Amino acid sequence: MASRTTFTIVAVLLSVFLYFYLDAHVPEPFPQKFKLKIMDAFMKTYGHVMSGMTSLGLIEYFSAADRKIGDWFILTMTTGFPWGSGVDSRLQITDTKLRDVRVKIYQPANSLGKKKRPVLVYFHGGGWSLLSADCYDPIMRKISRESEVVVISVDYRLSPQHPFPVPLNDCFDVVEYVLDNSDTLGVDSSRVAIGGDSAGGNMAAAISLRLQKRIALQLVLVPVLQIINWQTTGYMENVLYLNKSINSPNSLVFLTNYLNLSPAYAHQFLINNHTSPEFKKSKYFDSVDQKKWMPKKYVRTKDLWENIEYKKDFGNQELFKKVEGYLKEPLISPLIADDETLSGLPFTYIMTCGYDFIRDDGIMFHEKLKYLNVKTELAHYPEGFHNALMFPHGPLKMDIGVKIIADINSSGTEVIDSKGKAAILNEQYDSVFTDEDMNTMPSLGKATSTT
Numbered sequence: 533m534a535s536r537t538t539f540t541i542v543a544v545l546l547s548v549f550l551y552f553y554l555d556a557h558v559p560e561p562f563p564q565k566f567k568l569k570i571m572d573a574f575m576k577t578y579g580h581v582m583s584g585m586t587s588l589g590l591i592e593y594f595s596a597a598d599r600k601i602g603d604w605f606i607l608t609m610t611t612g613f614p615w616g617s618g619v620d621s622r623l624q625i626t627d628t629k630l631r632d633v634r635v636k637i638y639q640p641a642n643s644l645g646k647k648k649r650p651v652l653v654y655f656h657g658g659g660w661s662l663l664s665a666d667c668y669d670p671i672m673r674k675i676s677r678e679s680e681v682v683v684i685s686v687d688y689r690l691s692p693q694h695p696f697p698v699p700l701n702d703c704f705d706v707v708e709y710v711l712d713n714s715d716t717l718g719v720d721s722s723r724v725a726i727g728g729d730s731a732g733g734n735m736a737a738a739i740s741l742r743l744q745k746r747i748a749l750q751l752v753l754v755p756v757l758q759i760i761n762w763q764t765t766g767y768m769e770n771v772l773y774l775n776k777s778i779n780s781p782n783s784l785v786f787l788t789n790y791l792n793l794s795p796a797y798a799h800q801f802l803i804n805n806h807t808s809p810e811f812k813k814s815k816y817f818d819s820v821d822q823k824k825w826m827p828k829k830y831v832r833t834k835d836l837w838e839n840i841e842y843k844k845d846f847g848n849q850e851l852f853k854k855v856e857g858y859l860k861e862p863l864i865s866p867l868i869a870d871d872e873t874l875s876g877l878p879f880t881y882i883m884t885c886g887y888d889f890i891r892d893d894g895i896m897f898h899e900k901l902k903y904l905n906v907k908t909e910l911a912h913y914p915e916g917f918h919n920a921l922m923f924p925h926g927p928l929k930m931d932i933g934v935k936i937i938a939d940i941n942s943s944g945t946e947v948i949d950s951k952g953k954a955a956i957l958n959e960q961y962d963s964v965f966t967d968e969d970m971n972t973m974p975s976l977g978k979a980t981s982t983t
């Protein structure tokens with residue numbers, strides 16, 4: 533009898549706890565709400581674990597241990613296990629270094645031994661501060677397998693220990709190595725794609741500004757593309773959802789990490805107090821003006837768009853002096869690059885999600901590139917959220933994740949058809965690979981020795 537009462541009390545407490553804990557402010561139109569709530573709960577749990585452990589002095593934010601725990605949470609959500617996926621006979625996966633930068637290389641098994649293969653160099657997300665090539669392993673496997681492309685996933689160094697431009701330079705070095713050593717790698721230097729999500733999308737766009745059409749295709753996924761205006765319609769609409777996890781205003785700390793600033797400034801960025809009144813009237817601000825570059829159709833709250841009006845008479849001069857150089861730097865805000873540079877960009881596939889608080893950057897980039905006649909495609913998912921691309925499989929598999937990855941797969945075919953060349957993604961190797969091939973293939977580890 534007593535145990536039954538205990539059981540009832542525990543069950544009631546647990547359901548009250550879950551009710552509040554799973555209270556994620558999930559967008560109403562989202563079809564698989566329960567899975568989204570679990571995702572939100574996972575991320576909140578990571579946050580609570582970290583704040584608990586830091587207040588006990590057991591761990592520090594953005595330490596190796598913090599990052600390891602973050603990876604475990606992501607891998608558990610995406611594969612069901614904190615250690616990730618096991619062996620996959622359809623891929624040869626190599627951990628190595630290219631120009632001293634750690635990378636994971638994925639080669640479709642049936643492409644081994646072939647020359648001139650298309651290749652995708654990928655930069656993971658995580659606000660330049662968290663996550664790793666290891667925790668992106670499931671998604672990289674999926675893209676390599678399904679799009680039959682060699683994938684090089686870059687484990688660039690992270691902030692705040694390594695602020696701008698270190699993460700960007702690591703990524704750039706790998707891309708340049710791939711372009712210059714295509715024979716060694718057995719890839720086609722005219723079919724080098726680069727891509728990334730979130731902070732990774734930011735760096736992909738920055739690298740394309742430098743390498744222009746040496747890149748054949750860039751995948752710019754849920755990117756941050758400017759750091760000038762944070763009071764965007766995307767921010768204002770979406771900070772109401774998932775705002776203790778993926779849309780948390782605290783994410784601005786990732787930016788202060790990247791810019792080598794105290795996290796105490798994060799809030800100043802959020803309210804646009806980091807720009808001076810003069811800067812707010814400059815050409816830089818014009819290039820992120822939403823009235824000009826953000827089509828109303830993507831904004832759910834039409835009133836919000838109609839009433840966009842920027843107050844320009846405020847700003848923290850002291851902070852502005854510290855960050856002025858960064859604010860004028862296109863390698864940090866690719867959206868502000870000049871028209872001539874942007875005009876030289878390769879085919880740009882942009883993916884944005886409706887419930888992402890950095891939704892607008894990608895959309896504005898697409899508009900700007902269209903205006904400049906750059907070939908670009910926008911895949912916008914009104915019901916999507918910032919990290920939806922991580923869930924095309926695993927226990928939290930969601931239709932939106934499946935669709936995003938399938939659409940990325942098709943993106944590389946279209947662009948190349950117009951050039952009359954073979955596709956970048958989707959080589960469609962005919963030969964079926966055997967275990968014997970795998971044993972006779974030279975190991976890619978040899979490509980490490982570079983200078």
Ligand SMILES: *[C@@H]1O[C@H](CO)[C@@H](O)[C@H](O)[C@H]1NC(C)=O
Nearest residue numbers: 677678679938941942945958
């Ligand atoms: C990827 O795209 C190619 C070409 O459009 C298609 O043939 C292939 O079936 C796609 N793969 C998947 C897994 O959808």
Ligand SMILES: *[C@@H]1O[C@H](CO)[C@@H](O)[C@H](O)[C@H]1NC(C)=O
Nearest residue numbers: 557771772773774775776781
């Ligand atoms: C988070 O969302 C809730 C509900 O939509 C809202 O009341 C709250 O103000 C939001 N928090 C922030 C920091 O905007």
Ligand SMILES: *[C@@H]1O[C@H](CO)[C@@H](O)[C@H](O)[C@H]1NC(C)=O
Nearest residue numbers: 800803805846847848849850
């Ligand atoms: C913006 O910066 C100014 C100058 O430092 C400061 O006085 C003001 O309080 C800041 N505004 C907010 C809302 O924090």
